[in-house]
Amino acid sequence: MDMENYTSNKKYDSTAAFYIQPGFVEGVIAEELAFNSIETAFENIFKNNKEFCVVSWNQIPFKLSYKEDIPFLIPSITKTLDLLFNSDEKNWSTHFYSKNCDFTWSFSIIDDAIFVVGDFIKISGNHQKAINSLSNFRMDINTFLKEWKLLIEQILSAFEQSEHQLTNSNDQKLIDILFDINAFIPSRALRYQYDKR
């Protein structure tokens, strides 16, 4: 871990380091179906989605498909953000795996900043080598959390609109945790707060 980089007083441009731009979610139909897992439920919910969620990492973007990636990443996203709110952990790693993605992000918290180191094995576009060459960034924790808020809102809103049920109580609990996380994050990234920019 490049601690010299992390602990410098340099002011970082947050969107240059990391941002998430969710895609447009196509209309979700209320189907009231029961699913055993969060992954299969969201594969169904996002089945008509065409736009991608784009994550930009040190100005190198990669895309996540709503059909093939996001449903499988929701448990890892929830776990990571939950640790930020409900744990005294200062260092942890999360593995993200889906059809087009295989990567591990290691997190460290120092004061109000979060330090993230990515180890990318596979991303859509196969440009993981490029991202691995700029594998780390630091950000203010609140700014980091705000980047996730619109995507979380999309996930929760789509789930509610679908009126699906999760028969697996552990997966239902993940949704409940995601609702809590969303409530804790005070606002979206600045570019989605049109009155404050």
Next chain:
Amino acid sequence: MDLTKERDNLNSILSNLDERLEGFKDLLIDSVSFEIDFSIESIKYVELLLKHLQVKAKNDIELKKDAALYIGQTIKLNFNGEWDIYDDEGTEFHLQPYVKFLDVNHNNFFPFLSINKYFENPEIGFFLKTLGEKKKLIDISIQLGHPKINSIPAKEFAAVKDVFLELFHPNEERLFLFWNHIPIQFQYHNLIQNFDEILAMNWLLQKENQGKTKATLTNDVLTIELHLFWENDDLKIESYFNAIDEKHQTYTDALSENSIINFSKQSFLNEWNTLLKQILTAFDAANVTIVDGTERRKMELLNQVEQAINGYGKLYIK
């Protein structure tokens, strides 16, 4: 049939492949004295068999399926591939079983389509040749951002590109050009740098049946020089990606892996037209007036080009 059902079908067939190929195995032994072993060499014997049985095989759907499965599985095993169902509604390959490769130097292999193609010119070595020489299935698409348009009082501008600075906030959603799935981001605010090039490229492409042109696009980390050559709907693009700073060199290296591509001219125009339409809509909403005569001509051109292309990108059509 949807993608999930097609994938389930394929997986079900592959899980019983040995059993399914029993008859095919016997036919190979009887006809060309070869026992299947899933080696590269064995593909030659399948080609011999199909050539030998040409008319019968061409009309025997089950035999063609078995041969396609065998060749696909052999190629998968020998070239580190993976079976899947192709998912791209904008192409003829949509919902076709295919073998994709971790090694990007190999083209996707569509065994069921290739079998039919084989009968047009049944030469030994056809399938491996197809694997190496088929045009790469490069994906190019544009995903728009959803920027909020600044409300500006109806205003006169000298140049079209000046409007972008007023109309779009710098901290706004980006638009992405997906270059074989690698996103290249552009800020709407910074379209001031690229608008003239994009308009000129699209104007010439849609206007001429045959020609060549060059366009240079830039963002914060790279420049792209596109050299376009086209005849009717066949478009060849030679592209040069240059990193603005050294730390993004690996990013431009990744993009450069697909620097020469062949694409449908109309599909390429449709992708850009989605952006042209969005710009026109934003300018209309802001009631923009361009006062300079030459610059006003650009606005007219923008309208003409958008209407002439008359199609939109694959992310935005049903």
